[in-house]
Amino acid sequence: MSNIIGTKDEKIIDLMQSHPTAFTSLEFYPPRTTEGVQNLRSRILRMKENTSPVFMDVTWGAGGSTSETTMDLVRYIKECGCVANMHLTCTNMDPDLVKSALSDCRKYGITNIVALRGDAPEGEGEWKASEGGFSCALDLVKFIRLEYGNEFGISIAGYPEGHPNAITILSPGEEETLSEKELLRVSSSEKDGVVQKCVCRDEDYKKEMIYLKEKYDAGADFIITQMFFDTDVFKNFCDDCVAYGINCPVVPGIMCINNFGGFFRMTGFCKTRVPEELKQEMIKRKHSEAEIKKFGAEFGTAMCMRLVSQGAPCVHFYTLNLEKVVYGILDGLGWTKELSSKLEALDADANTMQAKGSAWARVGDEVQSMFGKGIVMEMRPEGAAFIKISNWKLANGGEVKAYLKAGTFKKI
Template structure:
């Protein structure tokens, strides 16, 4: 008989004073070898860390629907408390997007999974704009309402919260405008390539109003977007409480494993990076081992501040790796010398489904050689300026390649 998971929200209420549980998040790898290696890592990390629960993400554009469900069910069978992400993006069954979501939830019920993270989801790779499926859900709020109306209290439901504002609500500040930013805006603004970005107060209010709607519709808890400034998280919690949002707000902790990934993710999400952190990372950009060691040091510092602040659980975005997580929990005395047991020989297999799809500025390779993406067409076709050979006069040839005909160079 299939065991039935408790709800995370109920477990958080029973955490003893002085205890700091940890939880983990994984994403579906894009190869069979990667999936095999991830399952082995899941087993090791469960044994070594005894996490309170474990998430598995739902790929952009619904690209990992079957694999995400498979991994969540695998977790549940292995004794994890599985928390499955579910989005409204590109979910269809016989042309019916609502039926597809219902089927995924029914499979969770049958498999004993009782915890869901309800998300709108990102657009498919190669596309910049999110579009709802005809007759489907338009946002995470729709999904929360559907789960509660169709399944009652069967599931514990988490939703996303954005301490700096959703990336789509963050805008570039024009030259000279920064002087007029409010204190709250200055506290959450970010800087990239000489430009300043911020979710303005009027837009942030819309974000908070929407988050309150999701909670009022039945969400039990909030998981935050990654952040690297502890004050951003504290201010977000304060704002939530003032809005009457009283559910647990779990801090999402992106582990710093490598310089390129850190730079790409922070720029993509327009995440605030304190100047001291930016300078430190730039000073180590050519020293991967030092970056990883600093990832442990910085992560432990942030986590201790969160523990002192009184958070419910430390939720690690693992990037399907273990060394930095172990280093942080060792430093916090949650574990003892686990970092020596870490094994990341399989790191190259831990690339996400869809990571072959690139964005403008990414270096990619194909049968024609190495090039740089200069444009992404609406149909996913990439315009690539080839770097490996030249035409007369030093001109670079341009290739127009469809999805699957190229992959990013890491």
């Protein structure tokens, strides 16, 4: 273990400069349960040994909901001998939490921070500025540089298709007015049988780039992008960064395609463009998770090959806390050897985890189940839940709670 506790991690930007060829980095989210955290710890160690990532990220739950688990996991990554990149959001929470997280990072030698605005926690609707001045990621970057000088390495989020808030639904006839670049960013989704098209129009995209430049100028070292599935979109974004004077590495965020439902929920939520061929390949494999994962590895390999040939400094995997597809892609790239077959024996992906602070099924969410609508009362290991069934009552007027396995209920 090279990374001794108490010593300071190296800055990722410096590590990038000492890696002339593209490398791997991995991202995890904090699971909801103690058992989930335990599983993830084993997985982090195994994935570190198997894939030698240069850094590993842990996300920060909206409104600070995972602050302790996130801190625990980044410290664990450090113990495992890898550099941790801790996400930190600054809205919808007490600014003191931001301050104490940064001072803990200093104490534990966690040097790298992803500075983010954050979204509203589930059920809170709009995101809210924190009292005391944090209203966007720019404020957080400025705050870190003001309070800590160059002590921390800072990365920021970038959106090759525009931030979802800057993506608008096309009105009838508007599609004909789209520019060449807008056509590359346009996404479509289906709701109740109606196809809806969305795009970040050029004038909004320009505002996004001007704001990104402000974040960069405030002291960010590099950018990690939102997921995308079209490498031309990434290439345009990198060219635009240069055109706007943003001269730092741009790390492509690779969303691992692990299952059908999750993929379309996530891309719908983020208004991500899913090229038609990709959509059709997914539909063909709809009924087999194993086939989806196999395809996810093939698609991811081809995508990463193109990104590396376009000059991406590394491939950053949104692992969703799973291993198979990451191993499949790295084997496909020839960066690892036969990891996928080694994993088959372990079947480690079997222990899936529910995201703590994620957009899906949390305590208090309304869900649809075979018994009708209900409210999640308690999350259990492996994504099962106790659900209060809304329309049912016991003879004595008491509530009916059902214990339902993951996949047998859906958030509405």
